[in-house]
Amino acid sequence: MDISFNIFTDTATLVVFDLASLRHRLSDTPDWWSLPEDELDEINQGNAVFLNLGQDGVYVVEIVDNLLDYSGSVYVRVPSGRIFVGAGEDVTGGDLEPDNTAAVSGRLIEMAPGSYAVRFRRDGDVISLSFVVSGEFRNHLEGPVRL
Numbered sequence: 021m022d023i024s025f026n027i028f029t030d031t032a033t034l035v036v037f038d039l040a041s042l043r044h045r046l047s048d049t050p051d052w053w054s055l056p057e058d059e060l061d062e063i064n065q066g067n068a069v070f071l072n073l074g075q076d077g078v079y080v081v082e083i084v085d086n087l088l089d090y091s092g093s094v095y096v097r098v099p100s101g102r103i104f105v106g107a108g109e110d111v112t113g114g115d116l117e118p119d120n121t122a123a124v125s126g127r128l129i130e131m132a133p134g135s136y137a138v139r140f141r142r143d144g145d146v147i148s149l150s151f152v153v154s155g156e157f158r159n160h161l162e163g164p165v166r167l
Contacts, residue, residue, distance in 0.1 A: 021151075023083040027125045030076045033108025034147060034167075035126075036138055037068035040100035042112040050114030059164060066097040066157035069138050070108060071147070072166045080146045081105060083129070087150035090139040094165060097157040101133045105149065142167040 027034065031054075042062070045052055053059045053070060062068045073079065083105065104110070104118045106126010111118075118124045135157035141148045147167065 021083055021085055021129075021131075023127070023129065025081055025127050026078055027081055027107050028078050029073065029107035029109065029125065031108040032073045032076050034071040034073060034079070034081070034106070035068060035108045035111045036071075036096060036103065036105050036149070037111065038096070038098045038100050039102045039104060039112065039117055041067040041097055043117075045112050046117060047115060048113045050109075050116070052113050053108065053111055056164065060161060063094060063161055063165070064159045066095050066135070066159060068111070069094045069096050070165065071140060072164050073142070073147075074166065078145065081127075082146060082148045084148060084150050087139045087141060087148055090141045090148075090150070091167070092165065093137045093139040094161075095135060095154055095157045095159050096138050097135055098131060098133050101131055103129045103131055105129060140167065
């Protein structure tokens, strides 16, 4: 899977999640994840990956089959096979979830249901990701993931 697309974020965050994994947040406030304990809880349960980018702006997201030189990885559950990769502000909440409309900054990707290690690396404004099948889906982080 070699996919490349641009996102714009005004929350300095890239999010990766299966739509089914955060459906329980649909009626929550749109910015529920801005509470550090809520963000960390969803990451540790394997429901989402939030990557703090340090600044707002336009980024190129590259999804590749094999990212050998990566700076970190986080596990994520993929129960439905519909993954969203995009700006943090487009995460499920406020009675909305991401779709493929132009109002959403990101992309829905189809993949086999299961658990994955999301490997990541940042080079300037380019963020590279790969999804590696894993038997693990829980994380044991004590703080946010920063790129």
